[in-house]
Amino acid sequence: MRLDKFLKISRIIKRRPVAKDIANQGRIKINGKVAKSSTNVNVDDQIAIEFGNKTLTVRVNQILETTKKAEAENTYTILSEDYKHDYRMKK
Template sequence: MRLDKFLKVSRIIKRRTVAKEIADKGRITINDKVAKSSSDVSVGDTLVVAFGNKTLTVKVTALLETTKKDAAGEMYEIVSETYKENY
């Protein structure tokens, strides 16, 4: 499954266009390699997504073409969530 589609279907990022922009800016890695929006995501992959002041690390547990809101959380497991402090 494409990275941008996974991020949208899993609801880590709400819109696919936003997921594509973030990926194409080099702010997402798959298994420690910088990923593009068209990169393939597989079960067991570790994704690191750098938002503005938050870095989210998740492990892919399932690939589903479509999900309901309450089932989206089953597609990944949060490994860590860190925040940058502004001074």
């Protein structure tokens, strides 16, 4: 399954065009390699997504063509959520 579609189906990113834009900006890595929106996602892949000040890393548990909201969380496991801190703001 394409990366942008997986991100939408899993509800990590709510809209597919947004997932496509983020991927094509080089802000998503699959297994440590920069991925485009058309990159194939497989079970057990690790996906790292850079959102502004946060990097979310998940492992793909299953690939489904469609999901209900309650089932979406079963498609992945969160491995880490790393936050970048802006030390200039602390005084």
